[in-house]
Each structure stands twice: as structure tokens, then as C-alpha cells.
Amino acid sequence: MNVLITGGAGFIGSHLAERCLKEGWTVAVVDDLSTGSFTNIQHLKGNANFSYTIDTIFHAPMIAELVDCCDIVFHLAAAVGVKLIVDSPVRTIETNVHGTEVVLRAVAKKLKRIIIASTSEVYGKSSQVPFHEDDDLVMGPTTKGRWSYACSKALDEFLGLAYHREKGVPVTVVRLFNTVGPRQTGRYGMVLPNFVARALQNEPMTVFGDGRQSRCFGYVGDAVEALVRIAKSADVTGEVLNIGNDREISIGALAELVKQRTGSSSEIVYLPYDQAYGPGFEDMFRRVPCLEKLQRLIGYRPCTPLEDIIDAVAADMREHPASH
Ligand code: UDP
Numbered sequence: 001m002n003v004l005i006t007g008g009a010g011f012i013g014s015h016l017a018e019r020c021l022k023e024g025w026t027v028a029v030v031d032d033l034s035t036g037s038f039t040n041i042q043h044l045k046g047n048a049n050f051s052y053t054i055d056t057i058f059h060a061p062m063i064a065e066l067v068d069c070c071d072i073v074f075h076l077a078a079a080v081g082v083k084l085i086v087d088s089p090v091r092t093i094e095t096n097v098h099g100t101e102v103v104l105r106a107v108a109k110k111l112k113r114i115i116i117a118s119t120s121e122v123y124g125k126s127s128q129v130p131f132h133e134d135d136d137l138v139m140g141p142t143t144k145g146r147w148s149y150a151c152s153k154a155l156d157e158f159l160g161l162a163y164h165r166e167k168g169v170p171v172t173v174v175r176l177f178n179t180v181g182p183r184q185t186g187r188y189g190m191v192l193p194n195f196v197a198r199a200l201q202n203e204p205m206t207v208f209g210d211g212r213q214s215r216c217f218g219y220v221g222d223a224v225e226a227l228v229r230i231a232k233s234a235d236v237t238g239e240v241l242n243i244g245n246d247r248e249i250s251i252g253a254l255a256e257l258v259k260q261r262t263g264s265s266s267e268i269v270y271l272p273y274d275q276a277y278g279p280g281f282e283d284m285f286r287r288v289p290c291l292e293k294l295q296r297l298i299g300y301r302p303c304t305p306l307e308d309i310i311d312a313v314a315a316d317m318r319e320h321p322a323s324h
Contacts, residue, residue, distance in 0.1 A: 002026045003231070004070040006057050006103060007077035009036030011184045012117070012176070012220055014044075016074060019224040021047055028066055032056040034095075035080060040183055057099040060106065067106040072113040072231055075103050078153070080119075081188025085149040086277050096152035104163050104171075113170040113237070115230060116160045120177040120244065120287055121150040129248075130290035133175070133240045140282050147282075157240065170237040172230055177244025177289045180309055181220030182316035192217060195255055196313045199264035200321075206269050208276040211252025214286050218245035219309045222302030229298040236297055242289040245302045261310045 003020050007013040008029025013036065020027045021044065029041060029052040044050045055062050057077045067073060077099055079085065079092040100116065107114045123131045124147065126138040137154060140147045157173045164171040178192075186193035198205045226243045230236050249257070255268045273281045295301045 001072065001231070002028070002070045003072050003074060004028045004030065004066050005074045005076060006030050006099075007036060007075075008052065009033060009038060009041045010076060010080075011040070012179055012223060013074070013076045014040035014183065015181070015220045016076070016224045016227055017041060017044060017050065019228055021049055023228060025049070027051075028070060029053070030055060030057060030063070030066055031077065035084065035188060037185075057102055060102050063102055064106045064109070067103070067110060067112055070112065072115070073103065073107055074115050074117070074227060074231070075100065076117045078117065079149070081190060082146065082149075082277070083189030086145050086281070089145045089148045093148050093152050096149070097155055100156040100159060104159060104169070108163055108167050108169045111169060113231075114160070115172045115174060115227065116156055118153045118157050118173050118175045119150070120175050120242070120289065122154045122157065122175060123287065124150050125282065125284055127285065129286050129288040130246060131242065131288065132290045133242060133293055144280055144282055161238065161240075164238045172236045172238075173240040174227065174230065175240065175242050175289075176223060177242065177287065178215045178217050179220050179223045179244070180217050180313065182312055184220070184313070191215070191251060191254065192258075192310070192313060195258040196262065196310065196317055199258050199262040199266045200314060200317055202265045204267045204269045205255045205258065206271050206276070207251050207255050208271055209251075209273050209283060211255065211270060212250050213283055214248045214250045215254075216245050216248050216288050217306055217309060218243065218302045219304035222304050226294060226298065226300055226302060229300050233298055239293075239297065241294050241297065242291060243294060243302065244289040244291070245304070246289055246291055247306060248286065248288050249306060257306065258310055261307060262314050
């Protein structure tokens with residue numbers, strides 16, 4: 001199989017590229033290196049089945065050519081990370097909405113399969129956990145910048161599903177919950193790489209809010225396994241699927257666990273949300289995926305324990321201290 005991965009030099013994209021190459025597939029990557037990094041894919045350069053293009057997905061003729069040469073597209077290119085979204089909302093909205101439009105148009109012309117990466121953010125501030133794929137999405141007001149990310153990705157989902165219904169394009173939407181693992185940078189605000197980096201330096205770990213808010217952290221290796229199985233499955237077009245781990249942990253408890261696993265002497269400090277993200281920031285209190293549909297359709301459920309994930313992230317940071 002020939003696959004195209006948009007955002008393939010990013011954290012999840014580069015792990016996916018590796019996993020697809022292991023499958024014996026030919027992998028083409030396109031990435032503008034805005035949040036991705038060449039170091040994420042450098043080790044794949046020697047592989048005869050691997051190629052890459054450094055360019056933006058806004059460049060329609062280039063995307064059309066790459067889509068032409070592939071059987072399936074994993075569309076992962078997006079503006080990600082709460083910090084980036086709060087700091088650069090224009091870029092977030094334009095990248096997520098226009099970029100997906102360009103890719104979908106090219107895919108529709110050739111009726112190629114596409115798996116669109118969406119996010120658990122689309123569930124918004126719903127408190128009805130666990131989140132099922134057909135649940136209502138509960139967004140905050142447009143005056144609060146955070147919601148632009150969720151809305152832009154929800155629009156991607158609408159567009160993808162519309163291409164499926166109206167034009168018969170084989171589209172699958174996946175909602176990735178908090179995905180973590182080696183190579184993830186803390187630069188865009190993600191909590192786990194930040195905590196581990198701080199812990200390894202014995203510097204304070206900063207918990208935003210009171211630390212009672214919770215998340216479920218899924219291992220990137222499990223997420224890409226799910227993506228590959230979805231690519232191999234014929235019964236998932238027109239579907240929306242959650243991908244994540246359903247073990248829930250509060251952010252306060254996560255800080256304690258990171259401290260314990262790394263043997264760190266870091267202090268755990270608490271910072272009010274408005275000081276962390278600016279005034280009026282709204283966080284989600286809980287976010288838990290329902291994984292029944294994923295398990296039913298592809299026979300797989302992510303399960304790597306959080307302790308193992310933290311150990312893997314810490315080992316990677318010890319080995320490559322400069323890249324985080
Ligand atoms: N968070 C934190 N300290 C940090 C970064 C994030 O306490 O250094 C909190 C953040 O407020 C949120 C949770 O950790 O409640 C997860 O944040 P992240 O940005 O990793 O992902 P999100 O689930 O918010 O997209």
C-alpha cells in the first residue's frame with residue numbers, strides 16, 4: 001500500500017510513518033515543519049520506501065500530485081497544542097480549515113481513501129463522560145479563543161463526512177485523545193512532556209488550576225497501531241472513531257506519578273489558569289473516551305499503562321535532552 005501522511009514530521013505523524021514502513025508500505029510525508037521537526041523523520045531518510053516533501057498543505061498542485069501517487073491519506077497536518085491555539089488563533093483556524101479543504105478536494109478528485117485526524121477537543125466542555133462518538137459537542141463562546149480549535153476541527157469533520165455522503169469519498173474521522181510518548185515536545189504546552197522535562201531537571205512542575213481536572217493519556221504507539229488497523233479495515237468509511245486510553249488521572253496525581261517514576265525532587269506548584277493561559281481561559285474538567293466502537297470495528301483497544309509511557313518519555317528525554 002502507498003500512504004501519504006500530512007503532518008508526517010510531527011509527533012504522531014512520524015511514529016505513524018515508522019509503523020507504516022514496518023508494515024512494508026511505501027510512505028510519503030508532507031510537512032511544513034511549523035510544529036513538526038526534521039529530526040523526527042531524519043532516521044527514516046535512508047529507507048527506500050520513504051520520501052518527504054517540506055511544504056505547506058495549502059499548496060494545492062503539490063498535494064494533488066502526492067495524492068495521485070497514494071492509495072490512502074492520513075491527514076494529520078494541523079495546528080495543535082493549547083498554547084499555540086491561544087497564542088495564534090488565526091493560524092489555527094486557517095491551517096485546520098483551509099488545509100483540510102485542500103487535501104479533501106484532491107482526495108475527492110481521485111476518490112482515494114482518507115483518514116482525518118480530529119481531536120477529543122471537539123467534545124468541548126461536555127461533562128457526560130465517557131464520550132461516545134455520537135454525543136453532543138458542547139462548545140464555549142467565540143469570545144474565548146480556546147474553542148476555535150475545537151470548532152475548526154469539528155468543521156473538518158463536517159467537511160470530511162459531507163465529502164463522504166455527497167461525493168462518495170471513503171472518509172474516516174478519528175478523534176485522538178491526549179496522545180503522549182517519546183519525541184513529543186513540551187513547547188506547545190502539552191502537560192506530560194512538560195512535567196517529565198521539569199522532573200528530570202529537578203525543577204518545579206507547574207499544575208494549572210487546582211489539579212483536580214483529569215485526562216486519559218494514550219500511548220502514541222497504541223494510537224498508530226489503531227490507525228494502521230483502520231487503514232487495513234474496509235468497514236470504517238463514513239465512521240467517526242475515538243482513539244485513546246480510558247484510564248483517567250487527575251493532573252495533580254499525574255505530577256505526583258511523574259515525580260515518583262523519575263525519582264525527582266521537583267516541587268509541585270499550582271498556578272491559576274488566568275496566569276497560565278491569560279484571562280477567561282476555560283479548561284475541560286474531565287475527558288474520557290468510550291472505546292467500544294473502536295474495539296468493535298477494529299478489534300483493538302489501546303492499553304499501554306501510564307507508568308510505562310512515563311518511563312519511555314523519560315528515557316527518550318535522557319537520551320535526547322536537546323530536542324525537547
Ligand atoms: N497543564 C498543567 N501544566 C502544564 C500544562 C498543562 O497543569 O504545564 C494542564 C492543562 O491545564 C490541562 C491538562 O494539563 O488541564 C492537559 O493539558 P494539555 O495541554 O496537555 O492537553 P489538553 O487536554 O488541555 O488539550
